[in-house]
Amino acid sequence: MEKAKTAECPVIWIQCATCTGCSVSALNSVSPSIKNVLIDEVIPGKHVNLRFQATVMAGAGDAVIEEMKETSVREKGKYILVVEGAIPTTEKAADYGSIGEENEEPVSMIDRVETLGKDALAVVALGTCAAFGGIAAGSPNPAGCIGVGELFKKKGITTPLVNIPGCPPHPDWFIGTLAKVLLLGLPAPEEVDDYGRPKDFYGQLIHENCPRRAYFDEGKFAKKFGDPGCLNELGCKGPVTHADCPLRLWNGGVNWCIGSGSPCIGCVEPGFPDQLAPFYKKLTEDILPNIGSREEV
Amino acid sequence: MGKIIIDPVTRIEGHLKVELITENGEVKEARSTGTLFRGIELILQGRDPRDAQRYVQRICGVCPTSHSMAATLNLDSAFGISDKIPDNGRLLRNLILGAAHIADHILHFYHLCALDYVDITKVANYQGGNSALNSIKEFIGRGELGPFVPRYEGDYRLPDEVDQQAVAHYVEALNMRRKGQEMLSIFGGKMPHNCAIMPGGVTEVPTVDKIAAFLWRLNELRDFIDNVYLPDVLAVAEVYSDYFEIGTGCGNLLSYGSFDLDGSETDLTKRSRLLKQGTVSTDLKLGELDTSKITEAVKHSWYADSSDTRHPTQGETRPEPGKAGAYSWVKSPRYDGKVYEVGPLARVVATYASGNPRVKEMVDSVLSRFNATPAALFSVLGRHAARALYCKLIADTMPEWLLQLKPGEPVCIDYTIPEEAKGMGLVDAARGALGHWIEIKDQKIASYQCVVPSTWNFSPRDNNGQPGPVEQALTGMKIKDENNPFEVVRVIRSFDPCLACAIHMITPKGRSLGEFRVC
Numbered sequence: 074m075e076k077a078k079t080a081e082c083p084v085i086w087i088q089c090a091t092c093t094g095c096s097v098s099a100l101n102s103v104s105p106s107i108k109n110v111l112i113d114e115v116i117p118g119k120h121v122n123l124r125f126q127a128t129v130m131a132g133a134g135d136a137v138i139e140e141m142k143e144t145s146v147r148e149k150g151k152y153i154l155v156v157e158g159a160i161p162t163t164e165k166a167a168d169y170g171s172i173g174e175e176n177e178e179p180v181s182m183i184d185r186v187e188t189l190g191k192d193a194l195a196v197v198a199l200g201t202c203a204a205f206g207g208i209a210a211g212s213p214n215p216a217g218c219i220g221v222g223e224l225f226k227k228k229g230i231t232t233p234l235v236n237i238p239g240c241p242p243h244p245d246w247f248i249g250t251l252a253k254v255l256l257l258g259l260p261a262p263e264e265v266d267d268y269g270r271p272k273d274f275y276g277q278l279i280h281e282n283c284p285r286r287a288y289f290d291e292g293k294f295a296k297k298f299g300d301p302g303c304l305n306e307l308g309c310k311g312p313v314t315h316a317d318c319p320l321r322l323w324n325g326g327v328n329w330c331i332g333s334g335s336p337c338i339g340c341v342e343p344g345f346p347d348q349l350a351p352f353y354k355k356l357t358e359d360i361l362p363n364i365g366s367r368e369e370v
Numbered sequence: 371m372g373k374i375i376i377d378p379v380t381r382i383e384g385h386l387k388v389e390l391i392t393e394n395g396e397v398k399e400a401r402s403t404g405t406l407f408r409g410i411e412l413i414l415q416g417r418d419p420r421d422a423q424r425y426v427q428r429i430c431g432v433c434p435t436s437h438s439m440a441a442t443l444n445l446d447s448a449f450g451i452s453d454k455i456p457d458n459g460r461l462l463r464n465l466i467l468g469a470a471h472i473a474d475h476i477l478h479f480y481h482l483c484a485l486d487y488v489d490i491t492k493v494a495n496y497q498g499g500n501s502a503l504n505s506i507k508e509f510i511g512r513g514e515l516g517p518f519v520p521r522y523e524g525d526y527r528l529p530d531e532v533d534q535q536a537v538a539h540y541v542e543a544l545n546m547r548r549k550g551q552e553m554l555s556i557f558g559g560k561m562p563h564n565c566a567i568m569p570g571g572v573t574e575v576p577t578v579d580k581i582a583a584f585l586w587r588l589n590e591l592r593d594f595i596d597n598v599y600l601p602d603v604l605a606v607a608e609v610y611s612d613y614f615e616i617g618t619g620c621g622n623l624l625s626y627g628s629f630d631l632d633g634s635e636t637d638l639t640k641r642s643r644l645l646k647q648g649t650v651s652t653d654l655k656l657g658e659l660d661t662s663k664i665t666e667a668v669k670h671s672w673y674a675d676s677s678d679t680r681h682p683t684q685g686e687t688r689p690e691p692g693k694a695g696a697y698s699w700v701k702s703p704r705y706d707g708k709v710y711e712v713g714p715l716a717r718v719v720a721t722y723a724s725g726n727p728r729v730k731e732m733v734d735s736v737l738s739r740f741n742a743t744p745a746a747l748f749s750v751l752g753r754h755a756a757r758a759l760y761c762k763l764i765a766d767t768m769p770e771w772l773l774q775l776k777p778g779e780p781v782c783i784d785y786t787i788p789e790e791a792k793g794m795g796l797v798d799a800a801r802g803a804l805g806h807w808i809e810i811k812d813q814k815i816a817s818y819q820c821v822v823p824s825t826w827n828f829s830p831r832d833n834n835g836q837p838g839p840v841e842q843a844l845t846g847m848k849i850k851d852e853n854n855p856f857e858v859v860r861v862i863r864s865f866d867p868c869l870a871c872a873i874h875m876i877t878p879k880g881r882s883l884g885e886f887r888v889c
Contacts, residue, residue: 094432113509131521133376137378335568352421
């Protein structure tokens with residue numbers, strides 16, 4: 074019997090104001106490996122067809138920009154758009170960030186996200202910059218950076234959006250979300266939190282699952298780096314940060330931030346970095362307005 | 371006159387556009403433009419100095435570890451503790467940095483460069499039992515070749531069997547670079563953006579199980595470097611040997627050195643390092659590094675200041691888009707007024723010139739295989755070979771550092787943040803000489819400056835009209851087919867551009883090419 078035809082799931086991945094760390098983190102996916110994701114049927118019968126991704130794609134120049142545009146027309150309403158990096162919105166946005174050209178004029182990142190975003194099946198804002206502005210939007214936010222959600226709100230774009238923040242995001246958070254969309258469709262409203270983050274990955278505080286939690290409860294605090302004990306007094310933001318790092322661990326499970334004796338800096342939160350900094354100062358209520366209050370949008 | 375525009379240049383870090391003016395198939399003029407601005411140095415102003423280590427890594431997610439090292443050396447120096455870092459701290463920093471560079475160079479050769487030489491579609495004819503190749507064959511059979519097409523066509527020269535093996539290695543290298551990041555995280559916490567490297571030392575404590583876990587990942591990587599990576603570089607060099615003469619560049623190399631062998635010297639230009647600091651030109655004589663000779667020119671950059679004598683710490687950044695005669699947002703760093711290339715080639719040749727017997731033997735054995743003189747190192751293939759040899763050198767040295775670790779002894783020291791201070795951090799990043807400078811006032815960052823490898827390599831002409839290293843490497847080059855300019859991207863990628871780094875501070879891109887627009 075002939076094998077059923079593989080369903081191709083087109084993906085366009087554009088990089089805006091980013092350090093490329095989100096792409097590098099995705100390459101670190103263990104199982105499935107990045108090769109499984111790009112070459113194999115990552116879900117039986119379904120293949121992620123990555124049509125545009127500047128870090129790995131073979132081609133360059135006009136030809137790849139054409140490929141991106143053609144895909145968005147041919148696969149209108151069927152492709153997934155992944156946005157990595159924040160979106161510069163200064164008056165002359167193309168001066169601050171552009172992707173390719175039309176008629177020898179650069180096309181701004183904001184125009185690309187708008188054009189590709191409105192015709193996509195769904196948009197994944199990958200990383201804290203794409204989700205909320207992130208590092209690029211740190212004060213004084215020189216390039217006027219914002220996240221995809223804010224842009225969509227301004228432009229009235231209603232394409233479903235999933236936020237996968239993290240600086241960088243854990244590869245499982247991204248691949249896991251992609252797999253879920255392929256298997257079960259888009260997440261239902263109750264499956265994401267008020268910031269559009271899948272509860273599967275961002276549903277609990279670091280502090281709730283931290284292996285150093287017992288030290289906190291007993292009031293045993295590390296006074297300097299390299300000491301055992303809870304890192305609260307060294308500035309840990311675990312009590313206000315929503316992610317499953319302590320359970321999932323990083324880089325094939327070998328370690329994670331707090332595991333290496335370094336405080337959590339709250340890199341998945343909408344207020345990162347300004348509301349979480351200074352990173353090595355003890356958390357107090359007055360320097361953290363609204364962080365971690367999941368009731369508020 | 372013809373014009374070739376490549377926008378975007380892909381398979382690099384960051385956003386880059388390259389424009390070439392050609393005449394009869396020869397490049398007459400070359401210029402490169404970054405197309406993204408964020409302004410990390412502006413974002414750093416007024417913040418807690420200790421946070422710099424975290425922010426600067428976000429300049430670049432491909433080479434964050436090198437930035438964390440430069441920032442930490444910079445802060446150590448500003449805090450007055452450069453010579454007080456415990457040996458465990460120094461060794462763990464070396465191991466973390468070494469892991470980053472190994473993973474990065476494997477990524478660079480296989481995933482950023484190889485598709486310029488290797489034709490993945492040749493796997494369609496594969497007959498054999500390699501499961502990775504068979505899955506790629508099946509992938510090709512399905513007819514949807516993203517992200518491997520479109521691409522340049524016409525100059526894939528490897529014989530089928532060698533080509534197919536290279537594709538299998540591309541897949542294996544994905545696992546290897548991931549393993550390198552895993553190895554790094556054992557002591558660094560996580561990747562990208564490690565959290566353990568800190569002023570005063572590191573936060574992670576070495577234990578025997580971690581040392582063993584690191585060692586055996588390292589052994590796998592050494593096996594890969596010796597038996598796959600280096601042989602593949604040589605196999606490509608055999609078939610594309612014309613690239614020993616293409617992309618020569620400026621002939622001057624600058625290295626800040628890397629991997630501290632001893633922490634007692636506070637002057638980083640004199641500190642004992644595995645890879646040596648210094649300058650070296652085609653005569654292979656090592657010159658002493660003197661950072662006071664570094665200046666930045668902006669005559670051809672969109673900045674108001676036209677001085678060419680400012681040290682980076684005195685640099686001004688007043689954007690003036692459309693400035694007459696300017697054509698780039700990248701400034702032009704120069705050393706002693708001359709153009710210098712940075713990168714693995716620079717640090718390997720500097721160490722070679724210092725007389726290091728191990729490096730001499732490694733480099734000479736590659737040169738003798740191709741009947742080449744050291745002059746051949748200044749080329750596209752020279753850069754790839756130097757990168758692979760460097761990878762082998764550090765991977766072979768890292769077990770020594772692992773065994774020098776002393777579990778139970780301190781990894782970092784305490785310090786206080788001074789009210790006012792200045793600092794400097796120098797290290798060779800994966801892509802070359804990386805300098806960070808800080809000024810602290812009221813215990814906060816008053817000013818933070820980075821001069822990064824890609825700013826050196828991708829700089830425009832300076833005040834004396836000297837083109838930057840990549841411009842020199844491209845100019846005069848013959849292009850066989852202007853619709854498929856393989857030569858251009860092979861030269862550019864041999865420098866391993868990192869544009870997020872080069873433009874971390876560079877201000878918005880203007881459109882006017884001013885009087886430089888030729889056609």
